Ligand SMILES: NC(=O)c1ccc[n+]([C@@H]2O[C@H](COP(=O)([O-])OP(=O)(O)OC[C@H]3O[C@@H](n4cnc5c(N)ncnc54)[C@H](O)[C@@H]3O)[C@@H](O)[C@H]2O)c1
């Protein structure tokens with residue numbers, strides 16, 4: 532069985548690649564970074580280390596990598612032959628991979644190829660739907676009908692802390708032992724099949740996606756932005772600060788209370804989930820930098836993302852959201868110059884002020900009560 536995976540980064544190699552390999556797939560990574568492509572092709576394998584299993588090394592073999600820039604023909608051939616196609620390039624990059632994927636799917640369709648499962652393993656709501664939309668809008672666009680006759684598009688909730696260390700200029704994935712990959716069952720080519728071993732197959736993906744993004748990633752981002760504001764380097768350091776720890780728990784709980792109104796989760800279940808996540812993210816050996824967890828703040832401060840999303844839902848249910856508002860405000864102070872999105876927000880704030888920034892990046896207006904809470908928390912930091 533053959534798999535194509537776009538993006539040989541931390542999650543690509545460290546999580547999805549590992550699961551695909553353990554499910555019996557030969558994997559072709561489509562990756563823009565030349566060093567990573569050369570590293571994988573040198574031995575047709577790569578190493579992964581499992582942090583909280585005494586840095587146990589796993590060797591993932593039967594893999595190769597191609598660059599969509601210098602070797603697009605090979606990438607297209609791999610797409611034509613694939614039994615499954617997955618991505619983990621970051622949602623902002625989905626429009627950038629759409630061209631190559633569209634070309635491959637078009638040729639596959641022209642050759643009367645079989646339907647293939649296509650899954651976007653990104654931290655976002657319904658990332659596979661976003662990829663499908665990008666495929667209808669890119670230069671080599673396919674129509675909805677063409678896409679439905681060549682692909683099946685299940686959405687995915689993806690959870691594993693995947694980091695890396697650098698060895699000779701190559702990022703080597705280091706992952707935690709726990710993971711959860713939940714796949715939208717009814718959208719699979721064969722809903723009774725389980726193509727990726729170790730994944731869960733669910734009918735009600737929405738509640739898992741929301742719990743992942745609005746509780747886990749919500750708390751993670753809160754720790755990152757509050758930690759950054761206090762010049763603390765890692766999530767471990769941030770959570771060791773009593774005031775930050777209390778704010779992170781409070782923000783996660785504001786989100787969890789809202790979720791008990793929206794989904795059949797009980798308060799006890801979500802509290803257990805919160806405690807489990809806190810334990811995972813505060814593991815000392817992770818050395819997970821606040822700048823990684825806070826990365827791409829334009830995406831993270833967006834209306835539907837991990838902080839504004841639950842804060843707006845809490846507002847709709849007339850529930851408290853002050854801690855979420857404070858986390859969003861801290862996100863607007865994230866001025867890490869190496870992060871392009873952070874630099875853009877800071878320049879915008881300098882020229883236009885915080886109110887206009889909250890309107891632009893979080894898509895809120897002054898008539899939303901949350902708007903005023905964010906602005907006043909921002910001015911108080
Ligand atoms: N790292 C984690 O703990 C984690 C956990 C769950 C979900 N995620 C999600 O997984 C996705 C990837 O995150 P990551 O941490 O692995 O990031 P990463 O930066 O380590 O990996 C992304 C990879 O995609 C490649 N890439 C970018 N644009 C590309 C393109 N146009 N074509 C081909 N390759 C391209 C990059 O070169 C990089 O190797 C994100 O959506 C993230 O939110 C990450």
Ligand SMILES: O=P(O)(O)OC[C@@H](O)[C@@H](O)[C@H](O)[C@H](O)CO
Nearest residue numbers: 654689690691692748751823824
């Ligand atoms: O990947 P991002 O930028 O959406 O979010 C940063 C972290 O919160 C994230 O990568 C977590 O480590 C991951 O979602 C754990 O499953």
